[in-house]
Amino acid sequence: MDNCDTVDSNGHPWLGRLVKVGLFLLAQGIAVLLVSFVALLVSFAPGWSATIEQASLLQPGDAKSGSLLLKEDGAYTQAIRLGIDVDITVSGPTLRTRVTQIFRNPTKDWVEATYVYPLATDGAVDTLKMVVGDRVIVGDIRERQQARAIYEQARRNGQKAALTEQERPNIFTNSVANIGPGETVLVQIEYQEPVHQSGNEYSLRVPLVVGPRYNPAPIVQSVDFRKDGSGWGATSSDPVPDRDRISPPVLDPANTSPNSAPINPTSITVHLKAGFALGEVKSHHHNVKIESPDNTTHVVTLADGTVPADRDFELTWKPVAEKAPSVGLFREHVGDADYLLAFVTPPSAEQATQKPLPREVVFVIDNSGSMGGTSIEQAKASLLYALGRLQPNDRFNVIRFDDTMDALFPTSVPADIAHIGEATSFVSTLQARGGTEMVPAMRAALTDTIGDTNMVRQIVFLTDGAIGNEQQLFETITAMRGRSRIFMVGIGSAPNTYLMTRASELGRGAFTHIGSVEQVEERMRGLFAKLENPAVTGLTAKFSEAKADVTPAIIPDIYRDEPLVLAAKLDKLAGSLEIKGRVGDRPWSVTLPLQNAAEGKGLSKLWARRKIGDAEVARTLREMTPEDTDKTILALALDHQIVTRLTSLVAVDKTPSRPEGQPLKLSELPINLPAGWDFAKMFGERPQLTPTQLRERRADAGQPAARRPAPVAPDAIRLPKTATAAALKMIAGLIMIVLALILFVFNRRQHLLTDAA
Amino acid sequence: MPRLIFPLALAVIGTILFGDGAYIHAKAWLAQVLLERAFDRSVATGRPVKPWSWADTWPVARIEVKRIGASAIVLSGTSGQALAFGPGHINETVDAGERGVAVYAAHRDTHFRFLRDVTIGDVIDVTRSDGERFRYRADSSSVVRFDASGIDPATQDFELVLATCWPFDAVTSGPERYLLHAILIDERD
Numbered sequence: 029m030d031n032c033d034t035v036d037s038n039g040h041p042w043l044g045r046l047v048k049v050g051l052f053l054l055a056q057g058i059a060v061l062l063v064s065f066v067a068l069l070v071s072f073a074p075g076w077s078a079t080i081e082q083a084s085l086l087q088p089g090d091a092k093s094g095s096l097l098l099k100e101d102g103a104y105t106q107a108i109r110l111g112i113d114v115d116i117t118v119s120g121p122t123l124r125t126r127v128t129q130i131f132r133n134p135t136k137d138w139v140e141a142t143y144v145y146p147l148a149t150d151g152a153v154d155t156l157k158m159v160v161g162d163r164v165i166v167g168d169i170r171e172r173q174q175a176r177a178i179y180e181q182a183r184r185n186g187q188k189a190a191l192t193e194q195e196r197p198n199i200f201t202n203s204v205a206n207i208g209p210g211e212t213v214l215v216q217i218e219y220q221e222p223v224h225q226s227g228n229e230y231s232l233r234v235p236l237v238v239g240p241r242y243n244p245a246p247i248v249q250s251v252d253f254r255k256d257g258s259g260w261g262a263t264s265s266d267p268v269p270d271r272d273r274i275s276p277p278v279l280d281p282a283n284t285s286p287n288s289a290p291i292n293p294t295s296i297t298v299h300l301k302a303g304f305a306l307g308e309v310k311s312h313h314h315n316v317k318i319e320s321p322d323n324t325t326h327v328v329t330l331a332d333g334t335v336p337a338d339r340d341f342e343l344t345w346k347p348v349a350e351k352a353p354s355v356g357l358f359r360e361h362v363g364d365a366d367y368l369l370a371f372v373t374p375p376s377a378e379q380a381t382q383k384p385l386p387r388e389v390v391f392v393i394d395n396s397g398s399m400g401g402t403s404i405e406q407a408k409a410s411l412l413y414a415l416g417r418l419q420p421n422d423r424f425n426v427i428r429f430d431d432t433m434d435a436l437f438p439t440s441v442p443a444d445i446a447h448i449g450e451a452t453s454f455v456s457t458l459q460a461r462g463g464t465e466m467v468p469a470m471r472a473a474l475t476d477t478i479g480d481t482n483m484v485r486q487i488v489f490l491t492d493g494a495i496g497n498e499q500q501l502f503e504t505i506t507a508m509r510g511r512s513r514i515f516m517v518g519i520g521s522a523p524n525t526y527l528m529t530r531a532s533e534l535g536r537g538a539f540t541h542i543g544s545v546e547q548v549e550e551r552m553r554g555l556f557a558k559l560e561n562p563a564v565t566g567l568t569a570k571f572s573e574a575k576a577d578v579t580p581a582i583i584p585d586i587y588r589d590e591p592l593v594l595a596a597k598l599d600k601l602a603g604s605l606e607i608k609g610r611v612g613d614r615p616w617s618v619t620l621p622l623q624n625a626a627e628g629k630g631l632s633k634l635w636a637r638r639k640i641g642d643a644e645v646a647r648t649l650r651e652m653t654p655e656d657t658d659k660t661i662l663a664l665a666l667d668h669q670i671v672t673r674l675t676s677l678v679a680v681d682k683t684p685s686r687p688e689g690q691p692l693k694l695s696e697l698p699i700n701l702p703a704g705w706d707f708a709k710m711f712g713e714r715p716q717l718t719p720t721q722l723r724e725r726r727a728d729a730g731q732p733a734a735r736r737p738a739p740v741a742p743d744a745i746r747l748p749k750t751a752t753a754a755a756l757k758m759i760a761g762l763i764m765i766v767l768a769l770i771l772f773v774f775n776r777r778q779h780l781l782t783d784a785a
Numbered sequence: 786m787p788r789l790i791f792p793l794a795l796a797v798i799g800t801i802l803f804g805d806g807a808y809i810h811a812k813a814w815l816a817q818v819l820l821e822r823a824f825d826r827s828v829a830t831g832r833p834v835k836p837w838s839w840a841d842t843w844p845v846a847r848i849e850v851k852r853i854g855a856s857a858i859v860l861s862g863t864s865g866q867a868l869a870f871g872p873g874h875i876n877e878t879v880d881a882g883e884r885g886v887a888v889y890a891a892h893r894d895t896h897f898r899f900l901r902d903v904t905i906g907d908v909i910d911v912t913r914s915d916g917e918r919f920r921y922r923a924d925s926s927s928v929v930r931f932d933a934s935g936i937d938p939a940t941q942d943f944e945l946v947l948a949t950c951w952p953f954d955a956v957t958s959g960p961e962r963y964l965l966h967a968i969l970i971d972e973r974d
Contacts, residue, residue: 432937468941747931748863748873751950751958752892754809759956761803768796775789 048778055770110143112294112337114234120303121223121358121369122630123232125151128216133207138692140183142203145337146235149198149526151219152630152637152670156677158190158204159214160685167192167679169669171662175676179203186686190215192677196498197641198526199238200671206686217677220630220637225371226554227589230302231344233541236294236337237522293334296341300326303626307348313339313521313543339521342543357620358628359601366601367631368576370594372618374564374586374611387484387559388423388440390473390512391415393458394491394519396430400460402545403520407490409548410517411455414488417556418443423483426451429469430462439477464495467504474508481511486559487535490517493524501527502648505534513537515555530641534648538587558587564609564616569594573603574622579638583609595635601625636668809869813895816870820844820858827914833861842867845874846881848889848947849910855899859889872896872947878936881911881945882919882969886936890948893963897949900965909945909967921945921967930960943969 111130116123125148133139147153156167167190170178175191182189183205190213191203200217207213224231300309301324309318315331328343347353356371393411395404411426418424423440424447427433436454441447473487493516495501505514514535516528519542532539540555542548567583577597586592592607601622608617643660646652652660658674665675686692816836823836824844833843846859863873872891879885891897903909909921928951929935936946944966951963 747888747929747934747948747962748868748875748890749931749950749958750868750890750892750897750948750962751955752809752869752894753958754806755894756806756956757802757809758806761799761801761806764795764799764802766799768792768799771792771795772789775792 044781048774048781051774055774110141110292111334112145112236112292114236114294114296114341116232116234116296116298118223118232118298118300118302119629120301120626121356121371121628122634123221123223124218124630125221125234126216126218128214129202130212130214131204131207132212133209136209138209138686138690139207140203140205140692141207142201144195144199144201144238146198146238146522147200147219148221148233148235149529150634150637150641151221152633152668153192153194153200153217153219153677154633154669154671155216155218156190156192156679157214157216158188158679158681159216160188160681163681165190165679165681167677169666169671169675169677171666172674172676175678178678178680179205182206182680183692186684186688186690188213188681188685190679192217192671194671194673194676196526197644197673198235198524206692208685220633222369222593222634225373225591225593229344229346231342232298233343233525234296234341235522235525236340292337294337295334296328296330298326298328298343300328300343300345302345302347304353305348307346309343309345312342312344312547314341316343340523340543342541355618355620357605357622357625358631359622359625360628360631361601362632365632366574366598367635368594368596368598368601368605368622368625369628369631369634370596370605370607370620371591372594372607372620373589373591374609374616385484386419386421386423386482387486388478388480389414389418389559390425390427390440390485390487392427392429392469392473392487392489392491393455394430394464394466394469395428395458395460395462396464396494397461398464398492398494399519403492404458404460406542406545406548407517407519408455408458409545410490410519410542410552412452413549413552414556415448415451415455417552418448420444423478424451426454427469427472428454428458429465430460431465432462433465433469433472435472464491466491466495467497467500470501470504471508474505474510474512476510476512485510485512486537487512487514488517488555488559489514489531490519492520492522493518493527495524495527498524498527498530499648502530502534505531506649509535515540515559517542517552517555530645533584534645536585538590554589557589561588563587564592564611567592567607567609569596570606570608571596571598571603571622572606574598574600577639579635579642581642595631595638597632597635598622633668633670636664636670639664640670640672810895812869813871813892817858817896820860820871824858824914828912828916831915833914836870840870842870842873843914844871845914846889847910847912848872849912850899850903850907851910852907853899853902855902857891857896863890868892881913882917882943884941884943886940886944886946887911888936888946888948893949893951893953897947898953900947900949900963901953903947903965908970909947911945919969920971922970923965923967925966927964927966929962929964931962932960934962934964936964945969 111132113128113130115126115128117125127145127147129143129145131141131143133141154169158165158167165188172193175193179189179191186206188207189205191201193201193203195201202215202217204213204215221232224233296314300306303324305323306320306326309326309328311328314335317329317331318326319329320326326345354373354375356369358369360367391411391414393407395407399407415424420443422443424443425440426436428436436451437447470489473489476485512535514532515537516532516535516539518525518528518539521543523541525539525541528539528541538555538558540551540558542551564586567586569578569583571578575598579595583592583594586609594605594607596605604619604621606617606619608615610616640661643652643657643664647654647657661672662674664670665672671677819836823834824847827834827844833845835843842860842862842864844858845861847856848859849856857872859872859874860867860870861874861876863875867873868891872889874880875888875890878888881887893900903923905923905925907923909923911919911921913919927935934948945968947965947967948962950958951961952959953963
């Protein structure tokens, strides 16, 4: 004890007491504060830890899009801007499209931009041009890895470079390196495509946006053993190995103010030279202006100048005469070979003489989240229409799927009034939600339980095809198709046309596209005409003199109003082409003299593109080994200068532009949500607009499926309580012990003091 | 000494509370030691073996995550009693290795504390009491409410779900559960 204290307590005993009591109260106060602070933490814990940790736990693979946007302060106004100009020239049976993408960099940094964009499924991309200032750099076709290496090299050297890669037959990526501050770079690609014909209607379609795809989570590394029992097999793991590459960030429409400039503004011009006098010309989803400088040419432009790239552009035209020409023959001479493109519309059989076979129809409807908005309405309307068209002696079933699936009936039932009524109410209550697990639904639809060979088995599959594991679906169809025929109905403003075409090709059916509610009835009527009328079967094509490499090698059955489209490479243009087949039960044949073929453009590329498609199909059907397929594709692609999954176009500006030492920032360009899609349905609730949450939103958008979607099972398992009070008890116990110690020390000190006194 | 009574009482209650909490951990740890033995006997004999005579549950499987050196013996059922000793196998779900989803649940602060360290892609080994071994790979995780687990018992795949309370660091129990989904990749004897 020091002196002062003693004196103090001697002099003013009550004062000392008071000080001690005060100190005690202070200690108590601190303890209470401590306890309440802990309590506060406890009560807040679920809130903060859920948001922060969940993000890091659930999206392991999305650091790319997430960190990217952080650099840009979460604001897209800072990011690179893009304008798109589409210029299409239709000349007879083919069309050539030039897509110009204008990359403008308003930032103060050097930027590398990547843009994921769709193209027509059967388009052959053969030209890449990059315009920097007044210089035009033309791209070369290279093997994909090699092209990538060239591009990376140029990127590091600070040279401007552009790279066009194919991600899917209908999804491409353009990367542009070293766009300087305030600079504008034009990237131009061109592709060749056949005109689509159905009945007397001709059409073209320009996909303008890649709908966000549902990429199933890696499920299991499965082993596929070869069928020959040799014991050798291959493993396949992730159903969508390239999920990062086809999942660009998507803009939430709610975040873009209506007054701001549209994202990815697009202008479209079509020069229409059909080769015959034109009747009705119609754009289905855009307002257009149509001018005709002369009789054979029409120029179609968008009425509003530019539109946001959020829906497919569809243009149809009809000849002025009642009936479209039923035959078209076009040729092109390239190198030492002649290429031929033939369109033949078989006559439709008189149905009156034939009683249609009873059918078993399985309707499959996609009610996943991507179908939200108007798509599900179109799908429901289509299905309801289809149900109404069934005949009493038909059998049918309805399967709906998202990431779960339900079959309405355990097996197909007669289409009587009671069953139809049940199906109608089942369909009417469907709502769009959840992921898109298409494979199990396709498997269920293909399971042929009745096996009645007197009935025609047809599957009508309504979907937007917004999945990334197309190959898995194709393999399912190949393995299980049996005698079923698959008719795909593409729904919405931006369906995955590649999936639809290939699936209906493998399923020996047809593909119909419905882009708006108004189109439902007309298109479904067309589809039913196909379903109800006998197809043209057993088709063969024979050239009398020329040696020909024909694609498709095995000609598929043709449905009503569809033309047979043949492409062939010939050693000489002589003799004739004879096509034989059966319309219903009657033989049919037609002979086309090759001398009458008209000059066409880009036919060789179309032929090569179709050969490549054939090779891919052969691989899916296991008729060709993957190595042989790759070899065939590579040879065709390099020969004909087209972009495939194995070849890319790359253009490099020889003069370096980015000064050494200046950093290069990467900018992934956002895409619009396809029109009619519901953002909340796709990516969950809208967050408050703070920068961090914006980042999470992007992360979410990039990876909608890496997280296993929670299927809505009615009899879901209830999980037990799995937290003990151990931590709580131990913390409370510790606090009390500490308090007791403090008290004890105070008492002891007081004791000593009084003793001393 | 009346002045000492208050702090003493406080200290006693505190110690009891602390001890109570520690007891939960001790019990969880000790039970696993006993269960380990019972499980080994169970594998050897091929019959369910109770870890101690009055136990109302028995070990059904062993979960191991080799990468982080975690291991736990799973008990049949998920009563509060069983969960105190080890992870429980939810009886409505299938056994590991069968078609469907096998769901194991355990306390986040004891047996499934290690779940926070399990990352996507980790291999989870499950040994059943009949000696069969199955290898799963963690492929996703999710946070759900206890009454909306989203687990589809009728799935066509061979799945495993490890469930525990979420968030890991909370002190009180809440309605949220953390699920780690895994998928069968390999079956071995």
